[in-house]
Amino acid sequence: MAIDLNLQETMSLITEKHQGRLIAGAVLLVTTIVSFIKLLLMWSDSRVRSRSRLPPTIPAVPIIGGLIRFMRGPISMIREEYARLGSVFTLNALGYRITFLIGPEVSEHLFNGAESEMSQREVYRFTVAAFGRGVAFDVPYSLRLEQIRIFAEGLRGNKLRGYATLMVCEAEEYFSKWGESGTVDLKHELEQVILRITSRCLLGREVRENLFDDVATLFHDLCNGMQPVSVIFPYLPIPAHWRRDRARQRLREMFGTIIRARKASGRSEEDMLQRLIDYRYKDGRATTEDEIAGLLITVLFGGQQTSSITSTWTGAYLLQFRRYLAAAVEEQEEAIWRHGDRIDHDVFAEMDVLYRCIKEALRLQPPVAIMFRWSHSDFAVTTREGEELVVPKGQMVAASPAVANRLPHVYKDPDLYDPERFAPGRSEDKAAGALSYISFGGGKHWCLGEFFAYLEIKTVWAHLLRNFEMELVSPFPENEWNSMLVGVKGKLMVKYTRRKLVVVDGK
Numbered sequence: 001m002a003i004d005l006n007l008q009e010t011m012s013l014i015t016e017k018h019q020g021r022l023i024a025g026a027v028l029l030v031t032t033i034v035s036f037i038k039l040l041l042m043w044s045d046s047r048v049r050s051r052s053r054l055p056p057t058i059p060a061v062p063i064i065g066g067l068i069r070f071m072r073g074p075i076s077m078i079r080e081e082y083a084r085l086g087s088v089f090t091l092n093a094l095g096y097r098i099t100f101l102i103g104p105e106v107s108e109h110l111f112n113g114a115e116s117e118m119s120q121r122e123v124y125r126f127t128v129a130a131f132g133r134g135v136a137f138d139v140p141y142s143l144r145l146e147q148i149r150i151f152a153e154g155l156r157g158n159k160l161r162g163y164a165t166l167m168v169c170e171a172e173e174y175f176s177k178w179g180e181s182g183t184v185d186l187k188h189e190l191e192q193v194i195l196r197i198t199s200r201c202l203l204g205r206e207v208r209e210n211l212f213d214d215v216a217t218l219f220h221d222l223c224n225g226m227q228p229v230s231v232i233f234p235y236l237p238i239p240a241h242w243r244r245d246r247a248r249q250r251l252r253e254m255f256g257t258i259i260r261a262r263k264a265s266g267r268s269e270e271d272m273l274q275r276l277i278d279y280r281y282k283d284g285r286a287t288t289e290d291e292i293a294g295l296l297i298t299v300l301f302g303g304q305q306t307s308s309i310t311s312t313w314t315g316a317y318l319l320q321f322r323r324y325l326a327a328a329v330e331e332q333e334e335a336i337w338r339h340g341d342r343i344d345h346d347v348f349a350e351m352d353v354l355y356r357c358i359k360e361a362l363r364l365q366p367p368v369a370i371m372f373r374w375s376h377s378d379f380a381v382t383t384r385e386g387e388e389l390v391v392p393k394g395q396m397v398a399a400s401p402a403v404a405n406r407l408p409h410v411y412k413d414p415d416l417y418d419p420e421r422f423a424p425g426r427s428e429d430k431a432a433g434a435l436s437y438i439s440f441g442g443g444k445h446w447c448l449g450e451f452f453a454y455l456e457i458k459t460v461w462a463h464l465l466r467n468f469e470m471e472l473v474s475p476f477p478e479n480e481w482n483s484m485l486v487g488v489k490g491k492l493m494v495k496y497t498r499r500k501l502v503v504v505d506g507k
């Protein structure tokens, strides 16, 4: 019996040892195979890379050379290198590589690549300091998509009808304060009226009626906290960042108070704030106060400056090229003849001449002058010149509306202000494919506020054209980088005289 037990114990010991060895052997084998496959893949990867050509690199002094040139004038640098190196080229700066993909033929992967291959998060993460935690580029992509969906629903379709009425009221109220005649800095005036419109439609009645001045000041500090240096060092202890952080904190508190008051009152409003309060995530969870505040700041940031810059350029071009101004005024006369004083979403939808004037100003002067992505895998690109290149993973890629929107093989006389290039029959923005006109981006992250932006800029300009005669009295402006966007340099001085458009002879 004892011998039997010993034998059994010995046998089970041997079996356990044997099993242990077997498992260890299997693990070793699997690890070896996996490592071998990885090595093989790396080897073939490097062979593919060494066989395929990398994009040409901009010659510059090592380490900082490219950076200095880029900082001095990124757009002129990209234009010059496009002419010299072709549609795909790389800038080396401070150990970073940025490959520029210029033109509709080469930018498809940047705009339409899967998020796992071509993402925004790595390059726009610095915005977390301004937008706050739990929103936009601070959250996993699946959550960001849900947040993007809230914006999409709040900025399109039927929502725009309601916004149109609010926008008209804001524009009428703002310009009623102008005198019979005078001289104004139109850039400043348009910033003010667009901020009022955006606040009313997105942040809500409470902000617009009681807190507008505070919000305007805080928003100004928030935008100024986005300096070029913030892209690399978003938390660098500098006064602009301290003001940004204080402004964000204060806005968060103000929005928190409004959200609680609205919820307690049981009232519902037609604005973006209400959509954010009412939204339920797919898992049934409600949006938190932090998220609502962060998302409001995000959407305000995305829409305010871009739209006010575009309104100003629209004015500068119309007042400079007066035959297009005359055509835009004539269109307003026709609208009055057809609809009288009624001006709403449907009437705005008929204003094609004004639409093309805005679109052309935006083609020539896109506020978002460069867009970036991070490549997570190597990808091949055939240049416009017909060469096969490979852009490696682990680096930035970029597209530039400021350069791509003026390519001579896409647009006839590309530097000329010619709104009629978008008219039926010419449609130059479509001839070279969907990515020929990228002022609003393209593909997967195409701007959600495009229709909202056109509506508010049309609102402002329809009002100005109907009620004022205007003349540009300062030189045509240049552009300048203003925090993260390209804006209008200096003032845009305009002399105005009040008038009322009348339709003669029942035309």
Ligand code: HEM
Residues within 6 Å of the ligand: 120, 148, 151, 155, 299, 300, 302, 303, 304, 306, 307, 310, 362, 366, 367, 368, 371, 372, 438, 439, 440, 441, 442, 444, 445, 446, 447, 448, 449, 450, 452, 453
């Ligand atoms: C003329 C005015 C505007 C211009 C030129 C403009 C331009 C752009 C561009 C270029 C992008 C893409 C950025 C990228 O791919 O990296 C974008 C995205 C976006 N824009 Fe606009 N925008 C304007 C107005 C607005 C307005 C008024 C709003 C909201 C009220 C808005 C909300 C957004 C949002 C939420 C996105 C992100 C879309 C996404 O990631 O899927 N934009 N915009």
